[in-house]
Amino acid sequence: MFRKVFLYFAIFQSFLLAASFSEDQTAENKNFILGTWISSLETQGTKTSNLDLVVTLDEKNRLISRCSLKEHGIKDLPLDLVLTKNSLRFENESLGLHFDGCFNELKNEITGTFYQNENNHTLTLKKRSKLFRPQEPKAPYPYRVENIQYENTFAKVTLAGTLTCPLTDKKCPAVLLIAGSGPNDRDETVFGHKPFFLLADYLTRNGIVVLRVDKRGVASSTGHYESATGLDFADDVQAGVEYLKNRSEVNSKQIGLIGHSEGGLIAPMVASKSKDVAFIILMAGPAITGEELLYEQTQAILQAKGVGLSEREMQRNLQEKLFSIIKEEDDPRIAEIELRKVLERYLNEFPNEKRNALRVIYETQIDRINSNWFRYFLTYDPKTALKQIKIPFLALNGELDLQVSSKQNLPLIAKALKKACNKDYQVIEFPKVNHLFQTALTGSIEEYSQIEETLSPLVLKTISDWICERFKASSETSK
Numbered sequence: 001m002f003r004k005v006f007l008y009f010a011i012f013q014s015f016l017l018a019a020s021f022s023e024d025q026t027a028e029n030k031n032f033i034l035g036t037w038i039s040s041l042e043t044q045g046t047k048t049s050n051l052d053l054v055v056t057l058d059e060k061n062r063l064i065s066r067c068s069l070k071e072h073g074i075k076d077l078p079l080d081l082v083l084t085k086n087s088l089r090f091e092n093e094s095l096g097l098h099f100d101g102c103f104n105e106l107k108n109e110i111t112g113t114f115y116q117n118e119n120n121h122t123l124t125l126k127k128r129s130k131l132f133r134p135q136e137p138k139a140p141y142p143y144r145v146e147n148i149q150y151e152n153t154f155a156k157v158t159l160a161g162t163l164t165c166p167l168t169d170k171k172c173p174a175v176l177l178i179a180g181s182g183p184n185d186r187d188e189t190v191f192g193h194k195p196f197f198l199l200a201d202y203l204t205r206n207g208i209v210v211l212r213v214d215k216r217g218v219a220s221s222t223g224h225y226e227s228a229t230g231l232d233f234a235d236d237v238q239a240g241v242e243y244l245k246n247r248s249e250v251n252s253k254q255i256g257l258i259g260h261s262e263g264g265l266i267a268p269m270v271a272s273k274s275k276d277v278a279f280i281i282l283m284a285g286p287a288i289t290g291e292e293l294l295y296e297q298t299q300a301i302l303q304a305k306g307v308g309l310s311e312r313e314m315q316r317n318l319q320e321k322l323f324s325i326i327k328e329e330d331d332p333r334i335a336e337i338e339l340r341k342v343l344e345r346y347l348n349e350f351p352n353e354k355r356n357a358l359r360v361i362y363e364t365q366i367d368r369i370n371s372n373w374f375r376y377f378l379t380y381d382p383k384t385a386l387k388q389i390k391i392p393f394l395a396l397n398g399e400l401d402l403q404v405s406s407k408q409n410l411p412l413i414a415k416a417l418k419k420a421c422n423k424d425y426q427v428i429e430f431p432k433v434n435h436l437f438q439t440a441l442t443g444s445i446e447e448y449s450q451i452e453e454t455l456s457p458l459v460l461k462t463i464s465d466w467i468c469e470r471f472k473a474s475s476e477t478s479k
Contacts, residue, residue, distance in 0.1 A: 180261030400443025
């Protein structure tokens with residue numbers, strides 16, 4: 001039963017997001033608990049799962065805690081946490097799990113008992129040292145780094161980012177990096193990796209000005225992330241292009257966009273309406289609607305986890321019903337009522353002892369699926385913009401990408417660009433590369449944090465060479 005409950009949490013979590021905050025904590029010094037704690041947990045006979053407990057602080061200095069069980073597809077399960085000087089308790093009441101443990105003298109281990117309904121297991125959590133990310137750039141840098149701000153005047157949003165410029169008096173080609181879905185910062189920080197930091201470093205060393213930006217409402221940028229749609233993010237990108245046009249270091253005729261994942265959806269949107277964009281590079285950019293993408297993504301992820309056909313079909317059926325409501329009902333209040341009805345019928349398929357736990361989990365996701373962002377993402381067709389793009393275009397995907405399938409999307413991108421009569425486009429599938437463009441074994445999401453590589457060196461070189469061949473940028477400018 002343990003696996004069954006977590007399995008369906010993971011299925012629904014594959015396309016929705018959740019967050020939870022703990023209550024105020026009373027311990028005088030909380031710093032020792034901050035970070036990632038890891039352990040192995042026996043959940044089925046001799047089978048073990050890697051349990052990660054991550055503890056951080058929110059803006060009011062309160063502890064936020066969440067756990068992950070990678071083998072069960074559980075990521076960022078919110079927890080209530082109680083911390084004292086010598087002990088720790090965390091729990092998720094809806095799933096009937098909790099842990100009681102005590103710290104060792106050095107406070108780098110917590111030993112106790114993990115309870116899940118009628119089951120209990122001895123568990124020792126050990127503080128994990130900092131993740132090894134060998135590619136992360138280190139100062140001093142052979143280029144100029146500037147923290148900047150500019151305005152999206154229409155939305156009254158101030159966008160904050162980092163501009164990196166080669167050390168040269170010549171005007172250089174420039175790119176603006178567009179992050180994927182989620183509240184991403186300027187480095188697109190994920191699983192301890194900073195892919196946009198690395199990409200900016202690599203390109204600037206090769207003579208290209210790079211602008212990377214915190215999304216609106218994230219980190220140092222103002223505005224409201226939660227209420228924004230893809231159209232709003234496109235407006236923010238256009239504001240970034242306007243900013244680059246007025247920089248003395250930039251050749252205003254050589255400004256390009258590099259978009260990753262959802263950023264690869266937004267880049268063509270901007271370029272199709274702006275004469276100031278000179279080229280586009282998509283990294284795992286979609287060519288299908290969000291609805292089609294989520295069907296494919298969910299099935300690929302579940303199949304990779306070994307989930308059987310009947311359960312995958314059950315999930316597809318649930319998604320179709322939920323998405324149908326969002327597409328057909330414009331009033332969010334009515335849609336919420338209908339979404340709850342569908343989920344209630346779905347939950348009736350489960351035994352009584354699991355139904356309430358799953359209901360709590362699913363109902364916390366209704367706001368997300370009923371949001372403006374999700375409504376726009378679900379029905380927008382990227383081919384609308386792609387069919388208008390005539391500027392140089394490079395589309396990249398990883399063979400092992402389970403989130404944006406290369407087999408599904410690259411041919412459609414090429415077909416749309418051909419229809420646009422684009423005379424300079426290229427699509428490339430990288431073998432053994434995942435959605436984050438890491439060299440991988442399976443492409444599973446669970447691998448992302450385990451892989452030390454942040455970006456494949458071949459991917460970095462391909463992007464840089466493609467730009468330099470067309471716009472005469474050169475590493476010789478960075479001295």
